[in-house]
Amino acid sequence: MSGTGVPQLQHGRLRLLSGPNLNLLGEREPAVYGTTTLAQIVEEAAAEAARYGVDLDHVQSNHEGVLIDAVHAARSEVDAVVINPGAFTHYAWGLHDALAAFDGPILEVHLSNPQRREAWRHTSVVAPVATGTISGLGAAGYVLAVRAVAGLLGLAEET
Numbered sequence: 197m198s199g200t201g202v203p204q205l206q207h208g209r210l211r212l213l214s215g216p217n218l219n220l221l222g223e224r225e226p227a228v229y230g231t232t233t234l235a236q237i238v239e240e241a242a243a244e245a246a247r248y249g250v251d252l253d254h255v256q257s258n259h260e261g262v263l264i265d266a267v268h269a270a271r272s273e274v275d276a277v278v279i280n281p282g283a284f285t286h287y288a289w290g291l292h293d294a295l296a297a298f299d300g301p302i303l304e305v306h307l308s309n310p311q312r313r314e315a316w317r318h319t320s321v322v323a324p325v326a327t328g329t330i331s332g333l334g335a336a337g338y339v340l341a342v343r344a345v346a347g348l349l350g351l352a353e354e355t
């Protein structure tokens with residue numbers, strides 16, 4: 197912020213990142229992850245971003261390096277990152293380091309609440325470099341994350 201109270205948006209763009217297996221949302225373990233598809237989640241998140249006058253792009257990958265590259269590019273392309281790292285959450289230190297090099301807000305999102313699940317899901321290597329985490333609220337968590345990011349960037353609703 198410049199101290200003027202005016203949001204200092206450099207790019208007018210947010211990046212949503214989705215980790216491994218999230219391309220199967222809707223079909224994959226619906227009792228755990230719900231029936232909303234990833235395409236629907238992206239559409240809702242983009243619609244929420246549009247309410248604050250910013251664009252949202254999306255990268256899903258089952259490969260850690262692709263997500264790391266997308267975070268590196270985010271450094272010069274977007275103002276904030278929303279990420280559901282999938283299982284990378286629990287062990288992907290390369291992704292952790294990439295996110296640590298991103299200066300804007302980072303919201304970590306999980307459809308399920310990993311703390312209520314197996315012990316190996318209780319550790320997040322992303323949480324220490326995230327501004328905040330939203331877990332256990334299903335697809336609604338993404339809309340809330342975009343809203344949180346808008347607040348952190350000082351954006352007002354336009355619609």
Ligand code: DQA
Nearest residue numbers: 280282283306307308310317
């Ligand atoms: C998840 C939780 C992770 O433990 C899991 O590996 C996923 C999805 C979630 O959104 O609840 O793939 O990130």
